[in-house]
Amino acid sequence: GAGVSQSPSNKVTEKGKDVELRCDPISGHTALYWYRQSLGQGLEFLIYFQGNSAPDKSGLPSDRFSAERTGGSVSTLTIQRTQQEDSAVYLCASSLVASGPYNEQFFGPGTRLTVL
Amino acid sequence: GQNIDQPTEMTATEGAIVQINCTYQTSGFNGLFWYQQHAGEAPTFLSYNVLDGLEEKGRFSSFLSRSKGYSYLLLKELQMKDSASYLCAVNNAGNMLTFGGGTRLMVKP
Numbered sequence: 732g733a734g735v736s737q738s739p740s741n742k743v744t745e746k747g748k749d750v751e752l753r754c755d756p757i758s759g760h761t762a763l764y765w766y767r768q769s770l771g772q773g774l775e776f777l778i779y780f781q782g783n784s785a786p787d788k789s790g791l792p793s794d795r796f797s798a799e800r801t802g803g804s805v806s807t808l809t810i811q812r813t814q815q816e817d818s819a820v821y822l823c824a825s826s827l828v829a830s831g832p833y834n835e836q837f838f839g840p841g842t843r844l845t846v847l
Numbered sequence: 848g849q850n851i852d853q854p855t856e857m858t859a860t861e862g863a864i865v866q867i868n869c870t871y872q873t874s875g876f877n878g879l880f881w882y883q884q885h886a887g888e889a890p891t892f893l894s895y896n897v898l899d900g901l902e903e904k905g906r907f908s909s910f911l912s913r914s915k916g917y918s919y920l921l922l923k924e925l926q927m928k929d930s931a932s933y934l935c936a937v938n939n940a941g942n943m944l945t946f947g948g949g950t951r952l953m954v955k956p
Contacts (some may be wrong), residue, residue: 735889822889
């Protein structure tokens with residue numbers, strides 16, 4: 732079946748503009764995660780959705796960042812008033828279940844965001 | 848807090864064996880994952896350890912010692928296509944994955 736998909740694959744924007752990044756998880760996966768990866772760095776956790784529960788937003792770096800997950804499927808990450816330090820690859824992952832030790836996360840190809 | 852350390856870069860020769868170490872200090876532990884990430888691509892799952900010991904999967908093996916907060920990924924019979932970043936990630940008690948900074952492996956002929 733289809734894997735995790737993200738759009739757009741690349742986004743170039745000007746400082747101060749808002750951007751929306753989209754993630755389509757694997758069908759049936761209840762957990763969805765957003766990460767940020769700066770050039771040559773590891774993955775930084777941003778936010779996590781599990782079913783209908785309130786999301787874990789503990790990784791969001793500022794109140795300019797927000798995310799929604801509609802109908803338990805598609806998710807949108809919104810960055811308002813973008814700054815140059817927001818430039819990174821934004822990765823989305825989904826997993827079948829989030830409880831229990833083995834929750835292999837399947838990653839999408841990412842959206843490369845460049846803020847000029 | 849969460850702290851996961853792994854070397855930034857390693858170089859090895861085609862056909863050789865390389866061991867990538869990962870040490871962790873986390874508030875909880877529900878297993879450790881290794882992911883491979885080629886440049887410009889998404890991370891892909893390699894291995895999972897939750898009990899102490901060695902898990903072998905073809906040319907790749909992963910070891911875990913929970914008492915030492917230590918894991919390693921062992922790559923045998925290195926191939927050029929193994930040049931990639933290798934990410935160590937710990938599933939803490941909250942079922943979140945905390946990632947290390949990744950180890951960039953360069954395989955040379």
